[in-house]
Amino acid sequence: MNNESRIKALLFDVFGTVVDWRSGVARDVASFLSRHAVSVDTFEFADAWRRQYSPAMEEVRSGRRPFVRLDLLHMENLVKVLAEFGVNADSVPVQELAELNLAWHRLDPWPDSVEGLLRMKRRFIIAPLSNGNIRLMVDMAKRAALPWDAILGAEVVRAYKPTPRVYLDTVEILGLEPSDVCMVAAHNGDLAAARQCGLNTAFVVRPHEHGQGQQTDLKAEQDWDYVVGSLTELATQLGCPT
């Protein structure tokens, strides 16, 4: 457990780990749905939109499609989800769809995220290792005051997690060895892929990422190097003063 003396950089999953995507998307779709007389719960809509996330990236991961950034996948997924709920996207002004798609740029951090990141930034390089694209991460960070040292992740290496190359190429960009780096995520699958690549691992329990009835990622499924309930707790475990 005492590998913090060796760790030089912390890489963070973002959607669900650092920010609460579900509440943010639900908030931002509300006025759109009422304007278009779609009678669906805003959280149900957010969940439906998010359900398209992994299958869309899988097209890229599998090699069936060249890399495209997440903003585009989110837009394509939005068109599908609107159809599910009876809205033909062709009937919506392009600018209104583009604005709605930016909901993913305007997500709020969990209450502990900013304080935890600020403490860890004083001792480590901190950067997102998210499937979100660079502009999305920049907009989110500026709005939410996430103090990243750099924006790393899928777009920089042009591949989507959990493809091993995403972790390995990012470590290489940092000029480090995998054992110098710790992946921080609320998702066991992300950490399993990072561990396969030799990175250290920190699991942050986020039991309400998917709402009150969440079934997945409620506990550590491997003996991750760190298991914490918040980013401030992780900062403490890593020896970062308040």
Place this chain on the structure above:
Amino acid sequence: MNNESRIKALLFDVFGTVVDWRSGVARDVASFLSRHAVSVDTFEFADAWRRQYSPAMEEVRSGRRPFVRLDLLHMENLVKVLAEFGVNADSVPVQELAELNLAWHRLDPWPDSVEGLLRMKRRFIIAPLSNGNIRLMVDMAKRAALPWDAILGAEVVRAYKPTPRVYLDTVEILGLEPSDVCMVAAHNGDLAAARQCGLNTAFVVRPHEHGQGQQTDLKAEQDWDYVVGSLTELATQLGCPT
């Protein structure tokens, strides 16, 4: 000149524009040179090292060599410069060379840089568009408190300025049009290339980048959109409050 209402992002050249590479490198080579009994002025050594910079990148720009990051070019150039001054790099421990090469990660900002960037960050996306690699820019920013929103530049797009693709691909990563972006540099050549790509341009006069006897880039060679003496003056011209 009133295009600041349209500008959304500012991209900065770094070596010479934001930081004083010459003094920083001269400072960091001093103890090495005295340890190895090299009797050369530290500024002369810094200048000689920097003279290798453009030719080394030209190998990549011309396509004769695949993209490699600047840290590696700096190391190769260091070996050449040591030879010029009579030191066989093979006789120096690898770790000592690596440490010396990190001089480029430890450069001090010009006195106006941090304040100017902080003011501009409140209104614009600010990012380096430097030929320096990501880790170099991260180390420099952490040490000097440069408040970048993202680390963009050569390594992200795998090409060196002034290749047009560097400017255009970076604008595209930001999801913007070239006319939404302003390139900020102390070098007329960098701005000429950016303008060719449709970006706005801001010239920062840095008359001592090359020391007291500087001959180049002492004045604007085109009618750049902004011509200023400091990054705080640029912030003011762009309407960013103190």
